[in-house]
Amino acid sequence: MKTKQLFLNEEQRQGSLNTAAEILKNGGTVAVPTETVYGLAASALSDSAVAKIFTAKGRPQDNPLIVHISDVKMLFKVAKEIPDVVFRLAEKFWPGPLTLVLPKGENVCESVSAGLDTVAVRCPKNETALELIKTSGLPLAAPSANLSGSPSPTKASHVVADLNGKIDAVLMGEDCAVGVESTVVTLVTHPPRLLRPGAVTAEQLREFLPDLVIDPAVLKELESGEQAASPGMKYKHYAPKKQVFLVEGESRAFCDYVNHRENAVALCFEDEAEKITIEKLVYGSSDSAETLAKNLFDMLRKIDTLEADEAYVHAPEKTGVGLAVYNRLIRAAGFKVITL
Ligand code: AMP
Ligand code: MG
DSSP: OOOOOEOOTTTHHHHHHHHHHHHHHTOOOOOEESSSEEEEEEEEHHHHHHHHHHHTTTTTTOOEEEEOOOHHHHHHHHHOOOOOOHHHHHHHHOSSSSSEEEEETSOOGGGGGGOOEEEEEOOOHHHHHHHHHHHTTTTTEBBBOOOOOOOOOOHHHHHHHTTTTTEEEEEEEEOOOOOSSSSSSSSSSSSSSEEEESSSSHHTTTTTTTOOOEEEGGGGGOOOOOHHHHHHHGGGSSSSEEEEEEEESSSHHOOOOHTTTSSSSEEEOOOGGGGSSSSEEEOOOOOOOOOOOOHHHHHHHHHHHSSSSEOOOOOOOOTHHHHHHHHHHHHHTTTEEEEO
């Protein structure tokens, strides 16, 4: 299959969006920038279209997809028995990086939800993503546009590297502003449960959901046989091909530790770079988890381009957006944590 690269400069933008919308209406697949990561979209109403997403990514069939909508009106087409708090959350956080799990509406095809009777829904903030939903008139099922297991794509070039020849088109947009996937909260459990941390933080959500609990799988490996509340959390994820270790400890101890490693690269904070004598990549500032989130996946991809055999990543704080960064890193590391 030849993958069309659709450009979004001023002259080409409308034509590209029209072409992408046509592909989607005809049951094809299009990668699209969102503010979180690039998504691989197909019609959420068609099992055969959604099947192409699973095939292109090599995604396990039991890992459900998020449905993207352009406004709250569209929510009624994809979900049912919507509690009032959803409208308050939508008012505050949509469009934006918050996904809500609700009882599934009849129109959404089976394979989107991998057979569950719930559906995960969000309204993205990125203009291109919103316009694509509006132009196609379809709710779009869209997981991250990477090969399953590899770091999520935050640049159009990441999508091309992973999926060229496997999907119908890529909208060649800007780098993703947030850089980690959306926060996922299920409202079908009592109390509501944070399944995946993202840029909308647990602290912000508790203003609306005071009894919100954080699913244990956010920060630790599931025991074998333990049931995942969010099927995606049981898989190894976001991982470079090299072995990654997540290192917890204060700055001086981290620098000292990595300086004694051989054939290794350090992924560190800005102010640590000059103290590190081995190969290093900087992923942002320790006091701005937003910068760490934005650069994280690009840096995890860069690790694979280096000679080093192993990577040692300095762990961020587990609060605010830092919790999302930590959650992705612990999976990239296959739960190998070194505490100094
Ligand atoms: P991705 O599409 O790669 O961003 O991953 C979507 C995440 O949302 C995965 O971790 C899924 O397991 C989770 N998810 C999607 N739909 C549901 C659902 N109905 N119930 C629970 N988790 C879901
Ligand atoms: Mg993904």
